[in-house]
Amino acid sequence: MNLFKKIRMTRKHFGLIAFRNNSSQTTADYCMNLVKSYDYENFLSLLLLKGKSRSCAFAVRCFNVEVARVAEQVSTKETGFMRMQFWEDTLEKCFVGNCDKVPRHPVAIELFNAVSQNKLSKRHLKNLILCRKEHFNLNSFQKLEDMESYSERSVSSVYYLILEGCDVRNVNADHAASHLGKAQGIVQHLRSVPQCKNLNFIPLPQSILVKNNVSQEELLRRKSTKSLSDCVYEVATRAHQHLMKARSLQEKVPSEGRSVLLPAVATFTFLKRLENVNYDIFHPQLKLRPWNLLFKMWFSNFKNKY
DSSP: OOHHHHHHHHGGGSOOOEEEESEEEEHHHHHHHHHHHHOHHHHHHHTTSOHHHHHHHHHHHHHHHHHHTHHHHOSSHHHHHHHHHHHHHHHHHHTTTOGGGSOSOHHHHHHHHHHHHSOOOHHHHHHHHHHHHHHTTOSBOSSHHHHHHHHIIIIIHHHHHHHHHTTOOOHHHHHHHHHHHHHHHHHHHHHTGGGHHHHTOBOSOHHHHHHTTOOHHHHHTTOOOHHHHHHHHHHHHHHHHHHHHHHHTGGGSOHHHHGGGTHHHHHHHHHHHHHHTTTOTTOGGGGSOOTTHHHHHHHHHHTTOO
């Protein structure tokens, strides 16, 4: 079956509850489009999953996108906390087992379906909410270890849930997911450096900026300097270490779990591109989307690697 046929068939594996917003579409369509719009690289990797594992993965990814976007959608912390409370309450209702109690929100409905059909851990889903709530009160990370901890909760938790949806409950798979989540989370923060002014958040750890005599003003003014590149190099090196550790566990991860970890390909690709521009995080080439990323993921999946 060719890849385009798989993409068309993706919708058939989701629920058929219609969500109306000027036009009729299923809740699954809504979630799939949301992930495609805001989490494109992970969207590509999900297309290579099979059957009900894919539908669960889209529900988890979409829920993660929804809670991650709260901070950029609200103008005050108070409003943000209210939105997060809505999702906390919704999550509790998803575990009650009664669809009638779940809000008529497409993401909530798909999350309910995923929780009902798979033994997903509530604590991992709650982590996706709680770490974002705590993040509201921060404007930077103090240490690289703080960034790692946040990445573990906000990114690795997603992998744990998708592995559960694929019925992969294996300590080596979880270990690899933990390291990949940290690597990908660190890379996400590196990629957000050019938008730090709009985000009102300094993605690079304060201790590393201070060590290299880089001011926050340089980041806000998008000024490329050797000192800033040194900061980016140090952070990127830690991401690379986590990625290599995740890949070193490859042979110990069950075959069906390796497809879940395919975003390792995109993470490695970005780190390699960053190296090629001498760690200039503001280099225009980093804005371009790799044209062959889907093929790279497909080929890795074909070889049963990540």
